[in-house]
Amino acid sequence: MEYDVTIGLEVHCEMKTNTKMFSPALNSYNTIPNFNIGEIDLAFPGTLPQVNFEAVKKSIMMALALNCKVPNYMYFDRKNYYYPDLPKGYQVTQAHDPVGTNGYLDLFVGDTVKRVYIHDIHLEEDTASLDHYSTYSLLDYNRCGVPLLETVTEPCLHSVDEALAFLDALRKVFIYCDVSEARTDRGQMRCDVNVSLAPKGSKTLGTRVEMKNINSFVNVRNAIECEIARQKEALENGEVIEQETRRYDDTECKTFRMRSKADAVDYKYFIDPNIPPFKINESLISEVKARIPALQFERINKYMNEYEISKYDATVLVKDREMAEYFDNLIANEIDAKTACNWVTTVIAGYLNKNDLEIKDLYLTSDMLAYVIKSVNKGDISGKQAKEVVEKSLTEKKSPKDIIKSMGMKQISDDATIRGIIVSILDAHQDLINEYHNGRSNVFDFFIGQVMKQTRGQANPSMTSSILKEEIDKR
Ligand code: ADP
Ligand code: MG
Numbered sequence: 001m002e003y004d005v006t007i008g009l010e011v012h013c014e015m016k017t018n019t020k021m022f023s024p025a026l027n028s029y030n031t032i033p034n035f036n037i038g039e040i041d042l043a044f045p046g047t048l049p050q051v052n053f054e055a056v057k058k059s060i061m062m063a064l065a066l067n068c069k070v071p072n073y074m075y076f077d078r079k080n081y082y083y084p085d086l087p088k089g090y091q092v093t094q095a096h097d098p099v100g101t102n103g104y105l106d107l108f109v110g111d112t113v114k115r116v117y118i119h120d121i122h123l124e125e126d127t128a129s130l131d132h133y134s135t136y137s138l139l140d141y142n143r144c145g146v147p148l149l150e151t152v153t154e155p156c157l158h159s160v161d162e163a164l165a166f167l168d169a170l171r172k173v174f175i176y177c178d179v180s181e182a183r184t185d186r187g188q189m190r191c192d193v194n195v196s197l198a199p200k201g202s203k204t205l206g207t208r209v210e211m212k213n214i215n216s217f218v219n220v221r222n223a224i225e226c227e228i229a230r231q232k233e234a235l236e237n238g239e240v241i242e243q244e245t246r247r248y249d250d251t252e253c254k255t256f257r258m259r260s261k262a263d264a265v266d267y268k269y270f271i272d273p274n275i276p277p278f279k280i281n282e283s284l285i286s287e288v289k290a291r292i293p294a295l296q297f298e299r300i301n302k303y304m305n306e307y308e309i310s311k312y313d314a315t316v317l318v319k320d321r322e323m324a325e326y327f328d329n330l331i332a333n334e335i336d337a338k339t340a341c342n343w344v345t346t347v348i349a350g351y352l353n354k355n356d357l358e359i360k361d362l363y364l365t366s367d368m369l370a371y372v373i374k375s376v377n378k379g380d381i382s383g384k385q386a387k388e389v390v391e392k393s394l395t396e397k398k399s400p401k402d403i404i405k406s407m408g409m410k411q412i413s414d415d416a417t418i419r420g421i422i423v424s425i426l427d428a429h430q431d432l433i434n435e436y437h438n439g440r441s442n443v444f445d446f447f448i449g450q451v452m453k454q455t456r457g458q459a460n461p462s463m464t465s466s467i468l469k470e471e472i473d474k475r
Pocket of ligand 1: 207
């Protein structure tokens with residue numbers, strides 16, 4: 001039997017802020033356990049939470065970037081349960097009126113556009129991390145109290161590729177907005193995956209199974225694929241899928257039952273009495289909105305439609321915000337879009353890849369590159385020289401202006417000078433001219449090479465080639 005697959009994601013992302021969600025303890029990645037901890041996160045008696053306003057603003061920014069409705073008041077609720085990674089006995093979260101609801105994110109899945117609906121996005125605090133050993137467990141409270149944003153999609157994803165395209169696009173929104181580094185290798189982005197199967201064409205969704213805390217995109221892919229296969233087999237055998245939570249084990253590439261939804265705890269949510277709700281006013285909304293940069297999807301469309309750049313190149317340009325801004329700045333410098341795209345996607349992206357660097361590590365600024373391209377346009381240096389200048393500037397960290405000056409680079413575009421050089425070379429090689437006329441066409445390239453050698457590569461290439469043709473044909 002054929003089935004329709006439905007996937008819904010709950011994505012947790014640790015935010016980048018100076019301090020924790022409700023305490024002045026530092027929020028910074030640290031491999032030394034229990035280094036960034038404070039009395040408030042550890043729930044010492046008598047302590048009270050202080051709301052981190054930076055985190056609040058960033059959560060509103062993400063809500064707006066995901067086209068969500070933002071409420072008039074910011075509320076925090078308590079989610080009550082006991083676990084050693086949560087010393088207070090409750091997690092502060094947003095249950096009844098989260099910072100964003102009813103949003104969407106448009107993205108590309110291959111070449112097609114997909115709108116992924118966002119049920120809600122809410123702000124909460126992360127828990128400590130636990131490492132279990134055979135007879136004991138270790139607790140690290142560094143993560144306890146780190147501001148966390150949870151984005152919940154509607155069950156509107158219908159393939160592994162759509163789920164992964166969404167995760168990648170969401171990750172880029174976090175990074176573009178500077179809300180999170182969203183590094184999966186540091187556990188900054190983790191995901192609960194819900195999967196259900198229904199007979200093809202069915203109007204109702206099947207029973208979902210939830211897989212908790214998957215920490216890498218590869219594991220999301222594997223977990224979904226193996227859960228689809230497991231459910232398919234169960235349905236084929238006439239079994240009924242139970243709503244349950246399963247654990248994905250990446251060493252065995254299998255999911256294991258953890259608990260049934262029937263065993264779900266009642267968290268007894270209520271508004272945290274220690275954090276009075278506060279107004280999110282219009283001026284705060286507009287201040288935050290103004291700081292949202294043009295996002296990936298918007299930029300790809302602009303580059304394709306306005307600049308006629310291919311989807312492939314546009315995708316390379318928006319890989320990160322700095323790269324896109326580097327390109328935008330070339331355009332602002334009145335460099336032709338295709339030329340700018342060519343430089344960034346080949347020379348610059350190539351150099352970054354080869355040396356495992358990022359745009360911000362480059363010595364050659366976008367303004368400097370614009371200067372080089374303009375020098376070519378003005379005929380001051382050749383395209384070949386420009387490449388040389390750029391390479392040198394990148395590796396030796398010297399300004400293109402100085403390089404051009406110190407290497408005495410200029411392009412010779414004067415007919416008489418080039419002709420003079422060509423005539424003297426031809427005069428010295430009568431034998432080769434004969435061979436050329438007898439059909440050895442590579443002699444032509446030899447002469448071009450001689451001109452370039454004598455002029456140290458400064459002769460205008462197209463003029464050299466046409467004058468050489470004229471002169472050699474005369475003989
Ligand atoms: P809970 O709070 O118990 O996890 P929610 O109703 O908030 O339950 O749903 C959580 C996630 O499950 C959401 O991402 C949603 O899209 C997804 N989901 C809900 N129903 C289905 C379904 N039938 N198939 C797949 N995913 C689903
Ligand atoms: Mg859930």
